[in-house]
Amino acid sequence: MRPALATLAVTALLAGACTPSPPPEYVNLPVSAERAGLGDPTRGAILASSYAFGTPSSLAGDPAAAAQALAQLEYLTVELGFGGPWRDMQPLVSVELRQARAETRQALGFRGDAPPQVAVNALYDAAAALRRNDRAAAGTALAALAPQGGPDAALARLSDLPPLPRAASATARARDALNRRDNDRNQRERFF
Numbered sequence: 544m545r546p547a548l549a550t551l552a553v554t555a556l557l558a559g560a561c562t563p564s565p566p567p568e569y570v571n572l573p574v575s576a577e578r579a580g581l582g583d584p585t586r587g588a589i590l591a592s593s594y595a596f597g598t599p600s601s602l603a604g605d606p607a608a609a610a611q612a613l614a615q616l617e618y619l620t621v622e623l624g625f626g627g628p629w630r631d632m633q634p635l636v637s638v639e640l641r642q643a644r645a646e647t648r649q650a651l652g653f654r655g656d657a658p659p660q661v662a663v664n665a666l667y668d669a670a671a672a673l674r675r676n677d678r679a680a681a682g683t684a685l686a687a688l689a690p691q692g693g694p695d696a697a698l699a700r701l702s703d704l705p706p707l708p709r710a711a712s713a714t715a716r717a718r719d720a721l722n723r724r725d726n727d728r729n730q731r732e733r734f735f
Contacts, residue, residue, distance in 0.1 A: 570621040570659045573667045585622050585629065586721065588615040593718035596711040599704065606681075606701035607673035613647055613701075614666035616710055619717060620644045621659045633720045639713035646709040651700045653688045662688055669701070 572584050595602055595612035602609045623629050624637035648655050653662070668684035682694025689697035 570618055570663050572618055573664065585619070588619050588622075589714070589717045589721050592616050592619065592710075593714040596707060596714045599706070599711075602704055604702060606698055607670045609701045609704050610666045610670035610673065610681075613651070614663050614670065616640065616643060616647060616714065617659050617662040617666065619714070623717060631724060632717070633723075636713070636717050636720050639709070639716050643707070643709040643713035647707055650705045650707060651689065652692055652696060654690065657688050669698075673698075673701075 572588075592612050592615040595608065596616070602612060620637070620640040620643070623632050623640060645655065647653070648657070648662075657665075665684050665688040669681040672678070672680035672684055678698060682698060685694050685697040
């Protein structure tokens with residue numbers, strides 16, 4: 544009987560290992576976001592979001608800046624989590640960013656199951672509309688992401704962000720990892 548259980552257990556493990564994993568998330572920045580900064584947009588998102596969430600007073604009463612910082616967090620959660628040119632970042636960075644994304648979505652009443660690209664587009668579109676003083680367009684942009692309470696509630700939350708300690712911690716960790724990565728590369732270049 545025991546060999547049969549062992550065989551069954553091994554078969555179950557192998558079957559689980561052969562189950563396809565879900566497709567990885569993907570996200571692209573809108574063209575307007577890529578043009579907004581100089582150089583690498585991922586580096587820019589790391590630096591800008593770590594400043595924004597590390598200095599909440601910079602976002603107070605500025606829903607456009609809050610929407611942009613949240614869009615950057617959404618982007619970084621995916622971009623730093625799936626290899627590519629950023630695969631040498633510390634693995635804990637992507638874990639903390641996912642936790643921060645969950646924190647921000649819950650705190651703002653955003654859909655937890657929204658695809659990252661939907662979130663990035665909605666938040667960047669809302670930020671652009673708010674900079675044009677077009678609250679109606681900003682609300683329309685957020686509608687797919689914030690069905691609870693409607694666009695007005697989402698805009699009010701963006702104007703008065705609640706404390707987001709995980710977002711501050713995760714983006715600071717991403718900035719520190721970026722700095723370490725740069726320092727390591729600079730040291731390697733000096734020796735070669």
